[in-house]
Amino acid sequence: MRIGRRTVLGLGMAGLVGCAPSPSPSASGSSSAVPSSSVVPTAGASSSAPTPRPQPSSVPSPSPSTLPVPGRDELIARYDGIAPTAWGLEIDGVVLRSQDDRVVLTFDACGGKKGSGYDSDLIEALRRLQVPATLFLNLRWIDANPAVARELAADPLFEIANHGTAHRPLSVTGAEAYGITGTTSVGEAYDEVMGGHARIVELTGSAPLWFRSGTAHVDDVAVRLVTDLGQRVVNFDVNADGGATFNPAQVASALAAVRPGSISIGHFNRPGSGTAAGVAEALPRLLDGGVTFARLRDAVVA
Template sequence: MIPRVRRITAVCAMGAALTACGAAGGVRQAPARPTVSASPAASRPPVLAPGPGGLTPVFDHGPRTRGRTLALTFDADMTADQGPRAAAGEHFDNPGLIRALRALKVPATIFMTGRWADEYPAEARSLGHDPQFEVANHSYSHYAYTEKCYGLPALDPGEMREDVEKAYASLRNAGVPHALPYFRFPGGCYDQRALRALSGAGVTAVQWDVVSGDAFATDADAVTRQVLEGVKPGSVVAMHCTRSAAPTTEKVVRAVVPELRKRGYRFVKVSELIGETGKHR
């Protein structure tokens, strides 16, 4: 979950009830932009080459000079201990948002936790089979990969790769046939230790350059302004598809999509931006 910044004050629930926040804070390091490594199989998504010493590569936005393309990304957050809250009626999904994206014909990348896929397998399967979307990995339990990440429980380095693999297993079990080799750190928090722990997992870590501010927001107009003011060619916009913690997102999407199209922007998936980065660094 990404906190509100600039006009919108972040509010993060702590402890076991936390869905998660992150982005403009947290432990982030910015390695030099790595080169892309295209898969030999044309049908496979592009990935970035490992960083120095084989570190997991990090992608935060596409090229600024290849036209007005941008990617909307949505985190499907759910922690390992939120099952009772879901059983009591709390909504960690957002079908209205997905219907809006389909109606507007907006391709998008969904970063899904394994726990979310366990809770909503039919929705996970539907997204995984819809060519308008691509599904990527957001960890299994939405626990942090660093210390001091917005109150999230932290994983030990030895647990990190297993957590990523467990998430992919949940996506497969839910019926997602081709989860992409892209990973978003919970809270956006990472450091050299986390990048090293995931080395060899074959994933590209995907961050963002635009924080929508939809996490815990109640003012859709403020979130809309924040997105419209932050977007640049090649941007990756971080949003959420969790009704309980981001109730304004559907309204925001219905406002920003037509406005950005009027400004000449074309919506693409993260995989396309990564492919453009490799060809036109």
Template sequence: MMKLLPIAILALAFAPHSGGVELRPVEIHDQLALQAEPGKKIALTLDACSGKFDSNMIDFLIKNRIPATIFATKKWLNRNPLGLSVIKAHLDLFDVENHGEKHIPAVIGAGKSVYGIPGEPDVVHLRREVIEGGKAVEKATGIAPHWYRSATAEYDAQAISEIDKLGYKIAGFSVNADDGATSKQRTIEKRLARVKAGDVIIAHMNKPASDSAKGLSVGLAYLLKAGFTFVRLDQVKLQESPAKAGRNLHRKS
């Protein structure tokens, strides 16, 4: 049975328009659901859209034993066999989830786009994006994914419903660390310094020429010293973060 969409998503997804009701994409903000065990738990999620493999970032995570959930597209998996081999050698740390086949935003309809990236022309194409992305992850790692994050991390109401029907949980976030790997190192450090227990961090591991690895290395080291514990999304549940509902914090990735 399809789950009911959160009230905040429904309120944002449908906006009045002179011609009737117009679907508007939303960015989903989540935090970790309340945990039975006490502790300062947070989740690091890394998008691998297309592009390359940021070995400096992954090497830092491995050295410091920091778990992360990686959202990889089929495009990235096919283009980065060396990076994939490193991740597969450390599946005790890394959980690989579904970021789609071709990195297409989850908005449906002719002419629709997010940050200039065209969306899906119809539901059939959306289903292919999700299904083929999932197959690629399972083929690459031997483990079927259960979480989905679309390109740009924005969705319209119809796409949310279809992704749910396909059996995926949509992975939102509460802290945008690197703005699609466009932020400077100091900005990333400042954002991570404000992380609180329960936060879900989004960053990117597909642009090694960016400041993402440098900023995250400093920021994550600080969080470790502050006593935070990192968890993967396959180990927890997420809940809507009402404090950030409706805020548009995610730039083109």
């Protein structure tokens, strides 16, 4: 499925990341995710009785690989000189959907001068409704919000994932997305992944299972590198907030488009955006319509 076919509101008028410029994205390649075969009711579905609010999944979480993680020099030797053949959001090896009917909400915290805020209203809405989510934290955001990062890491409703070190597109050739130059070599790609990785290990006591690059753009060599480092690249099939540029009605409309197995992207580093209000409006309708939610680790095999 290519980006032009996504069920996402206003994708052409807004970017994907809350601290990047916003030209229309492009992508190539295909999803390796497993599609769902059944449909659950979505927003607006009628119900003859109140629907119990789903709780975080009790399915045992997958364990990170016990294989040794290769070092920087080893990966440079392995991939240096290999030219990428694909670049974008939807390429082989990138997770775009969950592996069952549950919907996965993911929210990025990008960091930097324009992206180090904390949307407590959004997090409180998720807690109030007991809707689990996976939070992708950038190293810069963690450094700007250490106490909040520790609080979120201690909350079992949330899973903490890796959003990189300097919020750069992940490339081995310096490919660009939204005017942001990607990492320019295998060594720089390793540093972008592992700087964030190390801090998340400090926060949670375990290695993150998932990685999303700044701007969500990757090349195919970088995807292989991330996999070798014991993580999987995760993107999405529903863009919930257009890089924190959507108003509440647009966010609610975008989330109404989720289907069984969808993974959505939003942002919680932009307080005052329309994300929190739109999520708070959409989630009760989705829950009443029978939609269930899970963290990535409960709905995707790492």
